[in-house]
Amino acid sequence: MRSAFAAVLLALAPSAARAERVLVVLSDPLRPSTVEALEGFRSEWDGAIDTASARGALPAGPHDVIIAFGSRAAERARNEDAPLVIALAPAFRSRDRRPRTVRVAMTPPPERFAEILAAAGVRRLLAVRAAPADADFVKRAAVAGVVIDDRILPSPDALPEVLRGPGVEADALWLAPDPGAVTKETFGAAREFARARKIPFFAPAAGLVSDEVRGELTVSFRDCGREAAKAARELLVGAIAVKIVYPTAEVDMSTRASATP
Amino acid sequence: MRPLALAALFAFTPAVPAAADTSDAAKEAFRFFAEESRASTALKRVSPTQGSPVPVDVITAEDIRASGAVNLWDLLRFRVGLDVIEGRSSVGTNRAVVSVRGIPRDQTSELLVLLDGRSVYDPLSGVTLWERIPVQLQDIERIEIVRGPNAALYGSNAGLGVINIITRRPSAAFSGEATFKGGTQRLAEGAAAAEAAGERGGLRLSATSRTQGGFPTVADPNVEGHDFLHDHTGNIRGWTRLGENTIELLAGVSKQDLGKSFGNLQQNHANSNFLMAKLERPTGPDSSLGLRVSRDESNANDSPDATGRATSVRYWQYDTEGLHTVAWGDGRLQTTYGAAWRYAASASSFLYPSNPQTNRTIRGFLHQSIRILPTLSLMGGLNHETANAGGYHKDYQAALLWTPVEEHAFRASYSRANIKPQIVHRYSDFNANAFVHVAGNRNITPSPLTSYEAGWSGLFLGGALHLELTRFYTEIRDHINLDRTSGPAAVNFTYDNTNTVILRGLEASLRWRVAPGRTLYSNYTEETVRDQDAHALYLNTTPRHKVNAGFDWALPFRLRASMNAGWKDAYMADSTSGAAQEAVPAFWRLDARVSWSPASWIELFIAGQNLEQPYRREFVDGLVVPRRFQGGTTVRF
Numbered sequence: 001m002r003s004a005f006a007a008v009l010l011a012l013a014p015s016a017a018r019a020e021r022v023l024v025v026l027s028d029p030l031r032p033s034t035v036e037a038l039e040g041f042r043s044e045w046d047g048a049i050d051t052a053s054a055r056g057a058l059p060a061g062p063h064d065v066i067i068a069f070g071s072r073a074a075e076r077a078r079n080e081d082a083p084l085v086i087a088l089a090p091a092f093r094s095r096d097r098r099p100r101t102v103r104v105a106m107t108p109p110p111e112r113f114a115e116i117l118a119a120a121g122v123r124r125l126l127a128v129r130a131a132p133a134d135a136d137f138v139k140r141a142a143v144a145g146v147v148i149d150d151r152i153l154p155s156p157d158a159l160p161e162v163l164r165g166p167g168v169e170a171d172a173l174w175l176a177p178d179p180g181a182v183t184k185e186t187f188g189a190a191r192e193f194a195r196a197r198k199i200p201f202f203a204p205a206a207g208l209v210s211d212e213v214r215g216e217l218t219v220s221f222r223d224c225g226r227e228a229a230k231a232a233r234e235l236l237v238g239a240i241a242v243k244i245v246y247p248t249a250e251v252d253m254s255t256r257a258s259a260t261p
Numbered sequence: 262m263r264p265l266a267l268a269a270l271f272a273f274t275p276a277v278p279a280a281a282d283t284s285d286a287a288k289e290a291f292r293f294f295a296e297e298s299r300a301s302t303a304l305k306r307v308s309p310t311q312g313s314p315v316p317v318d319v320i321t322a323e324d325i326r327a328s329g330a331v332n333l334w335d336l337l338r339f340r341v342g343l344d345v346i347e348g349r350s351s352v353g354t355n356r357a358v359v360s361v362r363g364i365p366r367d368q369t370s371e372l373l374v375l376l377d378g379r380s381v382y383d384p385l386s387g388v389t390l391w392e393r394i395p396v397q398l399q400d401i402e403r404i405e406i407v408r409g410p411n412a413a414l415y416g417s418n419a420g421l422g423v424i425n426i427i428t429r430r431p432s433a434a435f436s437g438e439a440t441f442k443g444g445t446q447r448l449a450e451g452a453a454a455a456e457a458a459g460e461r462g463g464l465r466l467s468a469t470s471r472t473q474g475g476f477p478t479v480a481d482p483n484v485e486g487h488d489f490l491h492d493h494t495g496n497i498r499g500w501t502r503l504g505e506n507t508i509e510l511l512a513g514v515s516k517q518d519l520g521k522s523f524g525n526l527q528q529n530h531a532n533s534n535f536l537m538a539k540l541e542r543p544t545g546p547d548s549s550l551g552l553r554v555s556r557d558e559s560n561a562n563d564s565p566d567a568t569g570r571a572t573s574v575r576y577w578q579y580d581t582e583g584l585h586t587v588a589w590g591d592g593r594l595q596t597t598y599g600a601a602w603r604y605a606a607s608a609s610s611f612l613y614p615s616n617p618q619t620n621r622t623i624r625g626f627l628h629q630s631i632r633i634l635p636t637l638s639l640m641g642g643l644n645h646e647t648a649n650a651g652g653y654h655k656d657y658q659a660a661l662l663w664t665p666v667e668e669h670a671f672r673a674s675y676s677r678a679n680i681k682p683q684i685v686h687r688y689s690d691f692n693a694n695a696f697v698h699v700a701g702n703r704n705i706t707p708s709p710l711t712s713y714e715a716g717w718s719g720l721f722l723g724g725a726l727h728l729e730l731t732r733f734y735t736e737i738r739d740h741i742n743l744d745r746t747s748g749p750a751a752v753n754f755t756y757d758n759t760n761t762v763i764l765r766g767l768e769a770s771l772r773w774r775v776a777p778g779r780t781l782y783s784n785y786t787e788e789t790v791r792d793q794d795a796h797a798l799y800l801n802t803t804p805r806h807k808v809n810a811g812f813d814w815a816l817p818f819r820l821r822a823s824m825n826a827g828w829k830d831a832y833m834a835d836s837t838s839g840a841a842q843e844a845v846p847a848f849w850r851l852d853a854r855v856s857w858s859p860a861s862w863i864e865l866f867i868a869g870q871n872l873e874q875p876y877r878r879e880f881v882d883g884l885v886v887p888r889r890f891q892g893g894t895t896v897r898f
Contacts (some may be wrong), residue, residue, distance in 0.1 A: 031289070031292065032285075032289050032295060033289055033290075033292075033293040055635065086291075152432075153322060154322065154323070155321060156774075157321070157323050157774060157778060157780070158323055159778070160778040160815050161323075161778070164819065164858060164861045177294075179294045179295070182291070182292055182294040183291070183294070183725075184725075184773065185296070185725065185775075185776045187291075188776070189776060204290075204294070205290035205293070205294075206286070206290075207286030207287050207289055207290035208287050208290050208291075210284075221293075
């Protein structure tokens with residue numbers, strides 16, 4: 001028994017000596033959305049982590065992996081020399097080609113995305129956002145059977161003009177989770193537009209699913225946290241090869257939608 | 262449901278979310294997006310929207326489209342702190358006078374106007390020739406109006422404000438539009454633009470041709486004057502990405518034929534062109550480098566004047582600037598520094614005893630912001646500048662920003678700027694007509710301007726309602742004037758800078774974006790002027806109170822309406838180029854526009870300016886501003 005215990009200790013010793021130093025950087029001020037994502041992260045990550053605010057100084061490195069929740073945290077963490085996971089930062093656009101960086105999208109994988117839409121009878125989705133979509137996402141969704149017609153909003157005020165633009169013929173409308181496009185006013189106007197056209201409207205966040213909204217086509221903050229944990233683990237073992245990962249969470253669908261096709 | 266009924270439903274239904282959206286989850290979702298929006302890296306750093314040391318007003322492309330503006334200055338008329346006087350003869354300079362924070366006159370050199378970051382003022386006298394700016398309304402992405410001194414970053418002449426006209430960078434895969442309009446005062450305009458862009462580059466071409474008749478005369482308001490304007494402008498803008506570098510090339514040409522109001526003289530001609538290259542390069546995770554090189558040229562050839570003398574003026578300038586921006590110290594410190602060099606030259610058939618006259622300017626600047634506490638930031642800037650015609654001067658800025666609660670910012674600032682003399686102030690020596698002689702002054706020095714101001718900016722209703730208040734006190738010492746002296750002619754003027762002008766004011770503005778396509782605004786400006794030498798030009802030309810209000814509103818049946826109403830206090834119309842004065846009583850001005858888009862690719866519109874009265878005098882050149890109507894169509898693909 002003693003020798004068995006010693007063998008276990010011996011087996012554990014190297015990993016204990018090389019315990020990963022994981023740093024989670026949180027945007028400041030700390031929002032409920034960030035707290036929810038952190039809870040999701042902890043539910044998937046069973047090791048120890050250090051946390052730091054994006055506003056203060058980060059703990060001295062080296063770190064084996066850094067997870068940034070929010071754009072401010074991503075801005076702060078990208079200077080560090082460590083593999084980086086960025087979540088809850090749909091507007092974050094890094095100018096430098098940083099190696100070993102994974103972004104957690106706020107949408108499900110394009111195939112799952114297309115599957116949800118296909119189940120609702122949608123073949124052509126009108127997506128409204130402030131910046132062009134990831135080309136790979138659009139391509140994979142098209143292969144899966146749903147054409148995404150992207151419309152770019154120069155400013156939230158331009159929504160009526162964009163919705164009246166040429167060739168706006170779609171089976172459904174989606175206000176994408178893009179900070180430059182989502183305001184109370186654009187959300188309300190887009191929903192009314194969908195209602196008037198009798199097409200389903202999909203929201204940019206899980207919290208915005210209501211009686212009038214068919215579904216959210218996005219994932220919750222908690223799911224983003226979970227996916228960040230998975231990405232961090234894969235970065236640690238060097239297994240991850242893609243730059244954008246999509247949470248595989250379930251997506252809410254409203255049973256009393258504003259319209260059904 | 263039929264399309265019209267659909268549109269009606271869309272227009273009438275409230276754009277604010279229903280009560281179901283006020284749940285905590287919905288509130289947090291909207292808050293999340295609002296927070297992220299402010300943290301955008303588009304500004305090259307994480308930066309709050311209310312982080313400016315001076316008040317900034319923005320005119321968007323959407324505002325321009327809904328405005329019914331014909332000329333560039335039409336966009337500025339109803340803005341807080343700005344004053345536009347129309348009905349001016351185009352002899353010499355402008356058909357309109359644009360000023361910020363008071364003392365409007367036809368040679369306003371305290372306002373710096375930039376086109377995509379480069380100065381477009383006339384290096385002869387430091388004024389902006391609005392007609393000659395080679396830009397088209399359809400190309401403008403936004404206009405940023407900075408009120409108050411910003412010389413620590415922009416250098417001399419950014420004393421009372423900076424207007425930066427930013428044009429559209431091509432980004433659409435393939436798009437275009439064409440507008441045709443016509444109206445009273447012999448208005449006829451055709452404009453077209455097309456652009457194509459991809460991931461590695463883009464190109465935009467645009468052209469506008471416009472003709473406008475002259476202003477009626479005071480003597481007979483039913484007879485149109487001769488100061489017509491025929492304006493033709495063409496622009497090209499292209500960009501490409503090479504590795505991490507973004508390189509841009511902008512070029513433009515403009516040609517104006519201008520009639521003269523006096524004596525039915527023959528027309529004048531002006532030709533302008535520019536070429537600019539820009540480079541943007543990230544130099545680290547939180548730093549970037551920008552370089553800009555440009556060349557501008559403008560030629561004005563006047564037909565012989567009343568004395569039979571032919572007059573021509575040409576100026577050309579080379580302008581270059583390098584800028585490095587870096588955030589450090591855990592993001593608490595942000596530094597911007599750079600250097601600029603400009604060579605300006607002018608030749609004239611009558612202004613100077615010898616040609617050409619030149620002005621070489623070199624400056625270096627440093628601007629630093631420090632976040633002392635999470636709610637408190639300190640900003641400071643310093644500009645050193647020297648020019649052979651303008652002399653040497655230093656400009657400073659110090660500002661304190663306090664954000665006690667989210668979306669509410671208080672600011673207090675002290676600024677020191679300089680208005681430097683230009684070529685004409687130093688080297689001119691000419692007869693304005695048979696009786697008047699104007700002489701430059703080689704001893705003239707920059708006019709130091711000191712400004713103190715305090716303000717508050719607040720956002721309400723989730724950012725949809727923006728309120729702003731600013732109080733300022735500005736003192737301009739050694740102000741450059743054209744003073745009566747002895748000399749070779751019957752009446753002689755010489756430039757000097759012995760005067761002191763004091764400006765005080767209050768600016769209040771409200772803008773409420775009720776819903777997409779639905780905006781209300783109102784603003785109030787109070788300005789008073791004190792002048793050491795008691796020049797009527799400064800004391801009485803600034804209207805004490807100005808109030809503006811208006812809306813832009815999406816209506817049923819794909820209709821859209823906008824209206825701007827402005828009330829201006831009484832003032833004395835005056836001019837540095839003439840002795841005449843005219844008391845202008847307080848008046849209202851009303852502009853309106855209605856458009857209809859029967860299909861998504863077409864818009865039909867009618868608009869009117871000065872709708873409240875048939876004509877009104879605003880300036881001293883013997884002209885009046887008539888009531889005007891216009892109509893037209895825009896097609897897009």
